[in-house]
Amino acid sequence: MTELNESYDVVVIGGGAAGLNGALMLVRQRRSVLVIDAGAPRNAPADGVHGLLGREGMPPLELVALGREEVRGYGGHVVTGEVVAVDRVGDSASTDSPGNDDDSREFRVELADGRSVFARRILVTTGLADELPPIAGLRERWGHDVLHCPYCHGWEVRDQRIAVLATGPMAVHQALLFTQLTDDIVFLSHTAPATDEDAEKLAARGVRVVDGEVVEVLADGGKLSGVRLADGTVIDRDALVVGPRFSTRATFLTDLGLTPEPHPSGVGDHIPADPMGRTSVPGVWIAGNATDPMAQVGAAAAAGAMAGAQINAELVMADTAAAVERLRASEGAAVTG
């Protein structure tokens, strides 16, 4: 088991695109950094990462393995593990009052294996969980021919026979986006039939609407072959588009006062933060899908990098204010002495 320091400048919780890019920024500023990662990036089921400049099509786990090595190359620690709790153990005002430079034990981070470390700052990048519709045979095909995002794998199913499963109002939007990629789309009304206005849009773009509840996703020879409706009707298809509910994987922050809130888009929940990644709790930062469910890999990495840079700046200012206080104290002592 990797030996950990007792404390770090920053503990990064989650080592996907956001966490590793945040860590990379920090280690290159000579910060001591620990990345704790459970090893299951959200896109792990997919064959490749798409839409990412310079790494187009790279397998997701290969991308994070490269990132881990880059962070380690600058002296960062990266360990596999799951964080179960984060407590503030220092003076809760210290991250607000930059004069306090003795904040090396501000937070205590606890791992599932019983280990714990201290940190001055926390960067949370644990991503989100995709809650899939509970239909037989669907989960097994997730990330392959059951998909959600035209930008991630739309190209891979271009010109195929696609069905869009309607579980919410976003399904119409998804169906319309996929018309850019194929002429053969079936809109499965399932639990969210289209409004008259939306049905007109679908008809105008040549999307066929099929009413009825979907009860099973069918496969043949290791590939999706269609869906079965409750009345037994089988619709032959090559791919199925679904709309998961996005659920942030940062519930261990509740004791710090950070609870997931509904995301304004209505697609699930998240932990709110400002554009730099600063949460409402001083010293706790967040980036990637844990706060922004819409972020793809490039956007998650960029948000992690931004948060990393901001954390470094905050620590520099805290250390500077503390140094000024010490200087003044020593000058005052010299005068009175």
Ligand SMILES: Cc1cc2nc3c(=O)[nH]c(=O)nc-3n(C[C@H](O)[C@H](O)[C@H](O)COP(=O)(O)OP(=O)(O)OC[C@H]3O[C@@H](n4cnc5c(N)ncnc54)[C@H](O)[C@@H]3O)c2cc1C
């Ligand atoms: C099937 C699928 C395919 C996709 N394809 C693409 C694509 O082609 N291109 C693209 O740009 N985007 C794609 N995406 C979106 C992409 O997955 C996300 O944009 C990206 O993963 C977000 O990065 P992140 O760092 O925020 O989170 P993640 O990559 O999910 O990383 C979070 C990490 O934190 C870890 N973690 C979670 N909880 C804990 C804990 N308590 N303690 C320690 N570690 C923890 C997880 O194990 C994981 O390793 C796809 C998504 C899906 C679902």
